[in-house]
Amino acid sequence: MKTNLYLGTGRRKNSTARVIVSPGTGKFTINNIASALYLQFNPNYLQTINNPLRVLNLDNMYDVLVNARGGGLTGQAEAIQLALSKALGKIHSNHSNALKFEKYLTTDPRQKERKKYGLKKARKAPQFSKR
Numbered sequence: 001m002k003t004n005l006y007l008g009t010g011r012r013k014n015s016t017a018r019v020i021v022s023p024g025t026g027k028f029t030i031n032n033i034a035s036a037l038y039l040q041f042n043p044n045y046l047q048t049i050n051n052p053l054r055v056l057n058l059d060n061m062y063d064v065l066v067n068a069r070g071g072g073l074t075g076q077a078e079a080i081q082l083a084l085s086k087a088l089g090k091i092h093s094n095h096s097n098a099l100k101f102e103k104y105l106t107t108d109p110r111q112k113e114r115k116k117y118g119l120k121k122a123r124k125a126p127q128f129s130k131r
Contacts, residue, residue, distance in 0.1 A: 006090045010082030012108055015071030017079035021087040024063030030080070031068060045077040052085045052104050056095055062088075082107060 006021040028035040028049070039045040053059050064084060068076040085104040089096035099105050113122040120126060 006087040008083040008085070008087030008090070010079040010084070010086065010107075012078040012082065013071045013075035013111065015075035015079040016069050017076060017083040018067045019080065019083040019087050020065040021062050021084070021091070022065075023061065026060035027063045028066075029064070030066040030076075035064075035066075039073060039077060042073070045073055048077045049080045049084065051081060051102075052088055052099055055098060055102050055104070056088060058088070078108065 004023055008019045008021070010017045010019070030038040035049060036046060039049070050059070053062070053064075066080055066083070068080060070076075071079075081104060085099045089099055089105065096105070115122055118125075
């Protein structure tokens, strides 16, 4: 018996998201909690995670089950977007091309810069006093 499950993994900052996409009714669950509740009803985060489905006009055709760990909500939302894009790309090669055109299959390499000794943060120096 073959089940139609499509897997994807995405990373952003310190966040990692594993996504399972299966044919269904459009149910979106993150860590066993409804996506809107998990992302605190923030419209920016909700739009971020739904963009790949919206671009492909697949809003209510697939159920999405997400396991997100690490980082904050911004990193997790962008990791989910990447993981979902990768999973949708496995369904059909045309999906991959459309998502690549929208730059949803590109990993964002930016990370937090480390703090240096003698400084207050990564680049912020203590106030200079001449006397």
